[in-house]
Amino acid sequence: MWLQRELRLKARPRGFHLITDEVRERLPELAAIETGMLNVFIKHTSASLTINENADPTVRADFESYFSRAVPEDEPYYQHTLEGSDDLPAHLKASILGASVTIPITGGELNLGTWQGIYLCEHRNHGGARTVVITMQGEAGR
């Protein structure tokens, strides 16, 4: 059984944002899968997806602080500067964090740990709405 769907995620400010509930709500068919996998893929090169702590919002704030220091803007050696100071660092962060997450499905649910959630990582100052492709496959329960 395969299911694929594109999701439009509304524009969010630069930073890290939990989208687990939004993904789940758009996937009612999940309940029918006994064993499977979910892949969420972002169709952009200046935003990314990762899995991390779903509770304390200071984790997401610290992610933004850390990554914006680890991948600084306006380095004198950057050549790709025409699209703004935040553009090349956004591409770098996108590759460090990755364009997709893959999550096991077990008994009709995403088999995440208690504290795990899916983050949309918005690396641009004004990134706009973002599109993700959700691909689910698996076998139905008996």
Place this chain on the structure above:
Amino acid sequence: MWLQRELRLKARPRGFHLITDEVRERLPELAAIETGMLNVFIKHTSASLTINENADPTVRADFESYFSRAVPEDEPYYQHTLEGSDDLPAHLKASILGASVTIPITGGELNLGTWQGIYLCEHRNHGGARTVVITMQGEAGR
């Protein structure tokens, strides 16, 4: 053909640890898959999985040295500090390295390169036992 199994990995010290043999031993069904994929997913936000050199242990020691410098503890701008100095850096490392690895299966074996192994990356000082979900799918040989 789908197979899914949770594996409890014993507590290990902070650092990088080869778990390829442990994963293989818990997957005798691998031998029956002619073409497929294996996904290993860690259900935690302060430990991660990656694929790297399976031979010289100094690679794993240098990984710990590098990542603990690249993601330092006790930065004055961190807000998420209540769970200890190693906690927020552990979350950051977990997202840089990733929560899962996906490996092709060919002819009943993991189709890894000669020098590749699966690392459990333990980012906490006392992380305890860790749980991974192994999902395998593929088609049987003829």
Place this chain on the structure above:
Amino acid sequence: MWLQRELRLKARPRGFHLITDEVRERLPELAAIETGMLNVFIKHTSASLTINENADPTVRADFESYFSRAVPEDEPYYQHTLEGSDDLPAHLKASILGASVTIPITGGELNLGTWQGIYLCEHRNHGGARTVVITMQGEAGR
């Protein structure tokens, strides 16, 4: 439907190289898949794969500049130094960027964003030819 194939990628200089067309050309069967997933896995520990901007070559040049600063050579604390100054940093970059990419297939095409391409990330000065395993699965159109 499963399809798996090993691809030998010719030796490239250290840096980041677009290989999307090369992957597509070697996968004529893609056209028959209505809904599916493609996984590209690199069988090496000092080269990696990522998805990023497919247009302006300065992005790829800046990636090389950034990662070679973020993961410097000849750090005094490195122990794994026998295979050359570029070896341990190559392993570190390989794990930061990752050994595989997973891309949705929709209507017989890779469902990439307009600006997305697959990068081969060559982290060694003389890495030689590289082998990737391509695994495709999905269901045919009706």
